[in-house]
Amino acid sequence: xxxxxxxxxxxxxxxxxxxxxxxxxxxxxxxxxxxxxxxxxxxxxxxxxxxxxxxxxxxxxxxxxxxxxxxxxxxxxxxxxxxxxxxxxxxxxxxxxxxxxxxxxxxxx
Amino acid sequence: xxxxxxxxxxxxxxxxxxxxxxxxxxxxxxxxxxxxxxxxxxxxxxxxxxxxxxxxxxxxxxxxxxxxxxxxxxxxxxxxxxxxxxxxxxxxxxxxxxxxxxxxxxxxxxxxxxxxxxxxxxxxxxxxxxxxxxxxxxxxxxxxxxxxxxxxxxxxxxxxxxxxxxxxxxxxxx
Numbered sequence: 364x365x366x367x368x369x370x371x372x373x374x375x376x377x378x379x380x381x382x383x384x385x386x387x388x389x390x391x392x393x394x395x396x397x398x399x400x401x402x403x404x405x406x407x408x409x410x411x412x413x414x415x416x417x418x419x420x421x422x423x424x425x426x427x428x429x430x431x432x433x434x435x436x437x438x439x440x441x442x443x444x445x446x447x448x449x450x451x452x453x454x455x456x457x458x459x460x461x462x463x464x465x466x467x468x469x470x471x472x
Numbered sequence: 473x474x475x476x477x478x479x480x481x482x483x484x485x486x487x488x489x490x491x492x493x494x495x496x497x498x499x500x501x502x503x504x505x506x507x508x509x510x511x512x513x514x515x516x517x518x519x520x521x522x523x524x525x526x527x528x529x530x531x532x533x534x535x536x537x538x539x540x541x542x543x544x545x546x547x548x549x550x551x552x553x554x555x556x557x558x559x560x561x562x563x564x565x566x567x568x569x570x571x572x573x574x575x576x577x578x579x580x581x582x583x584x585x586x587x588x589x590x591x592x593x594x595x596x597x598x599x600x601x602x603x604x605x606x607x608x609x610x611x612x613x614x615x616x617x618x619x620x621x622x623x624x625x626x627x628x629x630x631x632x633x634x635x636x637x638x639x640x641x642x643x644x645x646x
Contacts, residue, residue: 437598460576
């Protein structure tokens, strides 16, 4: 049981590391948020779950915290992304398409 | 927020759901079955659901049924699978030396009516492979996609939204 928990926590830490690497490597705000949300959600989930398996009396607490992280992580990234879209943070040169204008056209205000 | 009159049966039902959720959370936090802990948990859950059941009702969750419960469980399993795929996909793009990204911002349409259903759809899209929600307006969602495969709204709707929406439509049907 001890080894299993350590492995789970290790995989979680690996995903957290890749998420941070993505924030450093990717070119613009939106792509960085992609890495920041995706990798940290599973990373934090597995790390917390692994701690729960290592310490059986914390297991249900750990599950509750992991669920909370999964429910709130997309909301924070959504808030940052929406704000940067509204003030018009530029997209990187690799960008293929930007349909923000069509979206604002529907707003009718 | 204007005061809304709710039917007594709806208020009792939301009270019961909220009490159940709060009590389960209490059990998870304390992880003990001593009668003192249990009685304090029952008391606090009761008081909180007495105060908050109207707020729960205002969220607009549909009443529970066997069919909905089955679909919620299927939805959870599928969402978890998608999260794992998303993580491996984004991690691959990050560690690849050439960084094979093709980012873009596209629109998708949704057929869901309730605000809470749209919120769950938007959050699920944020958690899945290379897509996340920037903004919602009416039935249109603005999506940032790390690997754009199509620019037409019907095709993007099918590729990004449909796999969640078919379950959410059943869960949130009247």
